[in-house]
Amino acid sequence: MLLSERETSEGLLVAACDADLLGETFEEGEISLTVTEEFYGGDEVDAETAVDAVRRSDVANLVGTETVEAAVDAGVVDESTALTVDGTLHAQVLRLG
Template identity: 60%
Template structure:
């Protein structure tokens, strides 16, 4: 997986994606999602590093089956809130 962390005025923004979705575009009739290098590109990360980043995130965008399923398994995302976009999964986390 790939993790990109950046500080914003709203807090820590974490973008996580599976390596194989970086640079891809996924679509449904209502949604088009492009996993850009600019937003999602970052460092390769194992599951522990992804969990650590998500635990510290104020906002997170997560794309890819492996990344989203890890976020669900670790309790960051409720499965009912996951979007299936084309052949991949997408979820967002907002801590208030």
């Protein structure tokens, strides 16, 4: 998994993806998802590290079966809220309050 963390005016933004998806674009209907180096590129980490970052985040974007399933298994993403875009899992986390 690749993990990128950055502070924004909205708080901690975490982007994580399956490493083999970097540079790929997934399209389905009106939805287009591009896994760019600029946004998702970062350090290669294990699932536990990625999940810990999502837990600390205010906003998280996750792409890929391995990444999203790790977040679902850890209870930080509800499986019913994950999207499948062109066969690839995508989930977003937004903490309010």
